[in-house]
Amino acid sequence: MARSISTSRATVTGVVAWTVGFLVFFPILWIVILSFKAEGDAIGTPWHILTSPWITEAYVTVQERSDYFKHFMNSVVISVGSTLLGLLIAIPAAWAMAFAPGKRTKDVLMWMLSTKMMPAAGVLVPIYLIFRDFGLLDTRTGLVAVIMLVNLPIIVWMLYTYFREIPGEILEAARMDGASLREEIVYILTPMAIPGIASTLLLNIILAWNEAFWTLRLTAAKAAPLTAFIASYSSPEGLFYAKLSAASTMAIAPILVMGWFSQKQLVRGLTFGAVK
């Protein structure tokens, strides 16, 4: 008896949950559907959209007309480049803070976090002028540097919370067994640290890919990543629903897949370890 009640309750919960999940996801699904339609069909009624022929013309047009691939590569270079550079700087720092903490370690960590609180609008003017004077406007180099700095506190924090979980006793045990420093690093620490580094890498590529203040303000035609390229559809090309949908689908698909893989790490990364 009790069993049948809980089964029917699970069914109701399931129906409600699936409906809500579908509604939240629906805008993304709708873009994908529209991207496979002809322009004339894409502005029709929902019924017309679902029943009209499915074609891939919009994808072809976007590729041909707008250098889509160039902007895609800009996004890749900027997000991967800034993340790798950030890791290069952050790994030693997080390592030292986790394994050889000093009296000031906590203060340094909190201070790093505080740089993240600075609103971009507050430093827009000087950064813009510095970029102009050093010829960095509309260059990938400039954006890699800025995005790296914007995300550096998150990278350090994420790595720190991961490294701190590596038990120190393991090192002592290895030392007792006569492991050299090199062996310690290669055989013990690195394998234990790699999952944390990988999650940090993934989450920061996602954050850098979607960054939409500096990428919009500091680029024009040449170094613009997808965020800025899509923004150029705001008018009047935005009225070309199928093309806008195709460009959008291609812009979000890779990062959505990566995001789904990193959902567990997302919580830790974005709450600076406060919620695990």
Next chain:
Amino acid sequence: MATLHTRSMARLMISPAVLSLLVWMIIPLAMTLWFSFQQYNLLYPERTGFAGWDNFNYFVTDFRFWPAIANTLILVLGVLAITTIGGILLALLLDQPFFGQGVVRLLVLAPFFVMPTVSALVWKNMFMNPVNGLFGHIAKAFGFQGYDFLGQAPLFSIIIMVAWQWLPFATLILLTALQSLDSEQIEAAEMDGASAFERFRYIVLPHLTRALTVVVLIQTIFLLSVYAEILVTTNGGPGTASLNLPFLVYLNSIIDNDVGVGAAGGVIAIILANIVAIFLMRAIGKNLDA
């Protein structure tokens, strides 16, 4: 045994990160402060010199200032209300056992990974456009006129777009917190005759307090600087209806070329963000000791 050697080694390893963040923070901050007290308009390069409080005065007496402050706050509070309440409900729902839990979780999480410009343009055109948007079609099917969301209720429309992007974040974090709740506690309360509401009010909600605090504070940091969504949808208009503080700074410094006034606005934005930051740092700092 933590020798001088390891100490100085550690310092050496930390210094690249510290130095680069120090430069990133101090130089622009000092420049913003400096410019905010200077006459500096790119269109009138001959006018230079100390401006006193003129830039601040100009910025805060601009007829757009108070609407921008009000809109900034409404935007932050509106999105926070939707995402925290919606997030709690969704987290409670997804915490129940049902068929395909993992898949639904992925569906709900998805909007967080959509870049802001895509999200804004898609909502603007494919959904909120009164003629060709989905909502317009639905209204027509029921015999109504399509509602011009961005023309009639621009700030509300932007709140919806931004809330859609942040709802997954709140849900995911609250769900994570919920899963760490001891189920025996709930069962014990159930046996003692506590109603579902009482269990939520006295056990679940207190357990979620910390996660909620973190959600609210982190979102506030990001929501205070919403920019891309406004740029590609309304440009702050009509009039000042959807103008927020970051956007006003952008209008002053980049569109009007007035570096001094833009910098003054920047200083005000920094002060505002810092008030929030102090609370956030306390919440996170506490956790470091634990």
